[in-house]
Amino acid sequence: MSVLVVVECDGGEVKKSSLEVASYGSQVAQMLGTTATAIAVGEATEANLAKLGEQGIAKVLYDAEPRLKDFVNGAYTKLIATAAQKEDSKLIVLANSNIGAAVGSRLSIRLEASLATNVVALPKTDGGFSVKRGVFSGKAFADVELAGERKIIAVKKNSIEALHEEGKTAQVESFSAQLTDADFADAPKEVVMQDQAGGVLLPEADLVVSGGRGMKGPENWNLIEDLAKALGAATACSKPVSDVDWRPHHEHVGQTGITVSPNLYIACGISGAIQHLAGVNSSKVIVVINKDPEAPFFKAADYGIVGDVFDVLPKLTQAVKELN
Numbered sequence: 001m002s003v004l005v006v007v008e009c010d011g012g013e014v015k016k017s018s019l020e021v022a023s024y025g026s027q028v029a030q031m032l033g034t035t036a037t038a039i040a041v042g043e044a045t046e047a048n049l050a051k052l053g054e055q056g057i058a059k060v061l062y063d064a065e066p067r068l069k070d071f072v073n074g075a076y077t078k079l080i081a082t083a084a085q086k087e088d089s090k091l092i093v094l095a096n097s098n099i100g101a102a103v104g105s106r107l108s109i110r111l112e113a114s115l116a117t118n119v120v121a122l123p124k125t126d127g128g129f130s131v132k133r134g135v136f137s138g139k140a141f142a143d144v145e146l147a148g149e150r151k152i153i154a155v156k157k158n159s160i161e162a163l164h165e166e167g168k169t170a171q172v173e174s175f176s177a178q179l180t181d182a183d184f185a186d187a188p189k190e191v192v193m194q195d196q197a198g199g200v201l202l203p204e205a206d207l208v209v210s211g212g213r214g215m216k217g218p219e220n221w222n223l224i225e226d227l228a229k230a231l232g233a234a235t236a237c238s239k240p241v242s243d244v245d246w247r248p249h250h251e252h253v254g255q256t257g258i259t260v261s262p263n264l265y266i267a268c269g270i271s272g273a274i275q276h277l278a279g280v281n282s283s284k285v286i287v288v289i290n291k292d293p294e295a296p297f298f299k300a301a302d303y304g305i306v307g308d309v310f311d312v313l314p315k316l317t318q319a320v321k322e323l324n
């Protein structure tokens, strides 16, 4: 019996959220007196998979089937379920990402496993198995008991510190789930990436520069884009900004938009309404630029600049450029 950790890879690299998931899985394995095995999905290199030893992973399974490079729900579900059966894993840990959310629910049906999403802490295992998860758009937490023999946990980004045991390596094993054409029946025919400033996709971004109605109009968005470009960040916006088409809808964050969990979220001319905060409140560091010192966003901020975005943003961008 081992804990099975689903590790998402992109362009050969293990995603940061998956390093956190690997660390979570290995710590739970230790609590349960077992080891953690990873199953890698997406495009990976053996060297990077071996480095998962630094997060406490003992073994990594990798199916080199080329069609697994891009996300295909049916194929990923079968791959992970087959790995879980091979390893006799009663607990599967994955990221609360787009892929994790889609696959987690399919796996829970297929394996008859209980599923907890948005999990923010290691489980309590004394006299049961309960996890703490964010509910009501992150405004509250609930402790839930996972009943049944098989369990799936989807870990929220930035809630677990990734372990880093320098130099430890995991054993990488090739693995085949014997996937057939039928498993790829729901493969997208074509993937058209949405145009994202700076080329960084918002849900996965580590750094986000976001603008609200305080930016006054779309003609001023070069100030947001310049800072995002200097930082290598994605751009985002508040709901009213996308409602009036200053920015595309896929950039809108909040309760009714995308949830982001970057290491740094810079909010420019955004008031900090509760519906906006619901989508950004698990960011590691929040910086708020607002000319109103009473703006609610300052209560959620780690750093605040009381000032006019039209003065502050060019200076901030210049300072970042000088550091680069």
Ligand SMILES: Cc1cc2nc3c(=O)[nH]c(=O)nc-3n(C[C@H](O)[C@H](O)[C@H](O)COP(=O)(O)OP(=O)(O)OC[C@H]3O[C@@H](n4cnc5c(N)ncnc54)[C@H](O)[C@@H]3O)c2cc1C
Residues within 6 Å of the ligand: 211, 212, 213, 214, 215, 237, 238, 239, 240, 241, 252, 253, 254, 255, 256, 257, 268, 269, 270, 271, 272, 273, 274, 275, 276, 279, 289, 290, 291, 292, 295, 307, 308, 309, 310
């Ligand atoms: C059911 C429901 C769901 C919603 N979902 C979402 C959601 O998902 N995401 C979301 O964002 N909103 C959502 N909203 C809307 C939300 O309640 C707020 O109305 C919205 O977030 C406000 O956007 P804003 O901060 O850009 O604009 P405003 O509230 O108009 O705030 C603009 C801010 O800019 C500041 N400012 C103005 N000029 C400058 C300047 N020159 N320099 C610096 N600062 C300046 C002002 O002081 C102010 O704080 C939802 C609302 C409802 C009812």
